[in-house]
Amino acid sequence: MSLVIAAPKPVLLPVTGTADLFPVRRVYCVGRNYAAHAREMGFDPDRDPPFYFCKPADAVMPVAEGAVLDLPYPSLTANYHYEAELVVAIGTGGANIPVEQALDHVWGYAVGLDMTRRDLQIGMREKGRPWEIGKAFDSSAPIGPLHPAGTVDGMAEAGIWLTVNDTRKQDSNVSHLIWSVPETIADLSRYFRLEPGDLIYTGTPEGVGAVVAGDLIVVGVDGLGTISARVVTR
Numbered sequence: 001m002s003l004v005i006a007a008p009k010p011v012l013l014p015v016t017g018t019a020d021l022f023p024v025r026r027v028y029c030v031g032r033n034y035a036a037h038a039r040e041m042g043f044d045p046d047r048d049p050p051f052y053f054c055k056p057a058d059a060v061m062p063v064a065e066g067a068v069l070d071l072p073y074p075s076l077t078a079n080y081h082y083e084a085e086l087v088v089a090i091g092t093g094g095a096n097i098p099v100e101q102a103l104d105h106v107w108g109y110a111v112g113l114d115m116t117r118r119d120l121q122i123g124m125r126e127k128g129r130p131w132e133i134g135k136a137f138d139s140s141a142p143i144g145p146l147h148p149a150g151t152v153d154g155m156a157e158a159g160i161w162l163t164v165n166d167t168r169k170q171d172s173n174v175s176h177l178i179w180s181v182p183e184t185i186a187d188l189s190r191y192f193r194l195e196p197g198d199l200i201y202t203g204t205p206e207g208v209g210a211v212v213a214g215d216l217i218v219v220g221v222d223g224l225g226t227i228s229a230r231v232v233t234r
């Protein structure tokens with residue numbers, strides 16, 4: 001037997017400080033997981049159950065430490081938004097994972113960006129349609145190197161921030177997550193059997209906004225370093 005077309009290349013994330021690589025399987029994202037962001041999007045953050053959307057694995061754009069990613073301005077939008085996020089990488093799969101055991105399934109953490117065509121997302125949302133064209137487009141998931149879970153402390157209380165052209169736009173703390181990382185893993189694993197290689201973008205704090213070609217985005221999570229991306233014309 002032979003392949004009738006070339007197999008897609010796997011998406012591989014560098015592991016910080018090593019030559020090792022982490023293969024990406026699926027990308028789950030949590031919606032409205034910081035109260036102040038839910039409010040800025042016009043919702044009452046009343047601790048409704050978390051909800052999820054997905055991006056294709058090949059939307060993931062690894063960014064090396066110290067590098068500046070060229071981030072193409074996507075087609076068909078006039079409101080291209082950044083969202084700073086803590087990303088969790090699953091190393092051990094499972095379904096119906098108890099919250100007390102959830103962190104045992106985490107391989108590592110990274111800084112990520114959930115890039116969004118906000119106009120298309122809101123247009124679809126208002127019609128009760130799926131969000132894919134607003135969320136799951138090419139290059140919509142930049143991510144920094146993975147940090148193994150055993151090498152980082154205090155992820156539950158880490159600062160998370162984002163600047164555009166050196167102006168601070170987002171400035172929050174992972175402790176403000178409505179659904180914590182263990183709670184999110186436990187809940188998500190009720191709907192999907194999580195598998196090694198899955199990524200979870202855990203949600204963004206308040207302060208989201210638009211960028212245009214030429215803008216420089218820098219995102220950081222305390223303990224995980226920073227990643228940089230320059231918005232460029234396609």
Ligand code: MN
Pocket residue numbers: 029030031083085114201203204
């Ligand atoms: Mn998001």
